[in-house]
Amino acid sequence: MSTQPRSESSKSRKVTTRSLRQMKERGDPIAALTAYDFLTAELLDRAGIDVILVGDSAGMVVQGLDTTVGVTMEQMLYHCQVVSRGVERALVVGDMPFMSYQVNADEALRNAGRMVKEAGVEAVKLEGGQSICGTVRRIVDVGIPVMGHLGLTPQSIHKFGTYQVRATEPEEADEVRRDALALAEAGAFALVIEKVPAQLASEVARSVDIPVIGIGAGAGCDGQILVTQDMLGLYTRFHPRFVRRYAELGNAMLGAFESYQRDVKARKFPSADESY
Numbered sequence: 001m002s003t004q005p006r007s008e009s010s011k012s013r014k015v016t017t018r019s020l021r022q023m024k025e026r027g028d029p030i031a032a033l034t035a036y037d038f039l040t041a042e043l044l045d046r047a048g049i050d051v052i053l054v055g056d057s058a059g060m061v062v063q064g065l066d067t068t069v070g071v072t073m074e075q076m077l078y079h080c081q082v083v084s085r086g087v088e089r090a091l092v093v094g095d096m097p098f099m100s101y102q103v104n105a106d107e108a109l110r111n112a113g114r115m116v117k118e119a120g121v122e123a124v125k126l127e128g129g130q131s132i133c134g135t136v137r138r139i140v141d142v143g144i145p146v147m148g149h150l151g152l153t154p155q156s157i158h159k160f161g162t163y164q165v166r167a168t169e170p171e172e173a174d175e176v177r178r179d180a181l182a183l184a185e186a187g188a189f190a191l192v193i194e195k196v197p198a199q200l201a202s203e204v205a206r207s208v209d210i211p212v213i214g215i216g217a218g219a220g221c222d223g224q225i226l227v228t229q230d231m232l233g234l235y236t237r238f239h240p241r242f243v244r245r246y247a248e249l250g251n252a253m254l255g256a257f258e259s260y261q262r263d264v265k266a267r268k269f270p271s272a273d274e275s276y
């Protein structure tokens, strides 16, 4: 691990919505991951991750809920505050939780404003397409960048009834195409597209000027995002095939906890050197 101060080890200039657009134009892939706490955010930033999403997946991978539906504004504000404190270079995007933006555009605007003013995020993410474009426009008009989210939108899990791949039928695929164009037109600076056929995601990415960041959406997107706890092998309740595990930290942590437990029980910890 690098021992350089963070400002020297940063890979390049601050990531902005503008520089993400330029990355798309140059064909430079965007690397995004999620974070919910300060230490992880700091490591992602040092690793050169471009976009750090404070996802409402916190409900599942931090709080142990079955879905993201129960996550509240106050919880998201807390996660966003601690993540923002750990980041210098990456663009920090805060997920708007279920029912914080669906009731009306005024409430959505107030809540998006809280994410920026109280929690330090630089952009917010909303799930949905044409039906939320009025709200997206309203938020963008006051100067808060909005990221869209199409395909498998986990806040609608009770409507879908399953986490299986979306838009495999032509009608839903057409809907996704129209939603992407509408969100770009409404002023969204980027889109996440989740768990749809690779061919559709690639087509969507080519149809809009804004970056399209895929999760389970194939290699034709402008960037990729994963939930950090999934790619580290920490959250193991599901293992969808789109998750590549870059580490098995769950096993490593379990081993460490077991060793500590054994040492304490056997009075092998602490040693004389570890005492005063």
Ligand code: KIV
Residues within 6 Å of the ligand: 034, 053, 054, 055, 056, 057, 058, 095, 149, 192, 215, 225, 226, 227
């Ligand atoms: O909440 C989240 O982590 C997300 C990603 C899966 C894109 O929305």
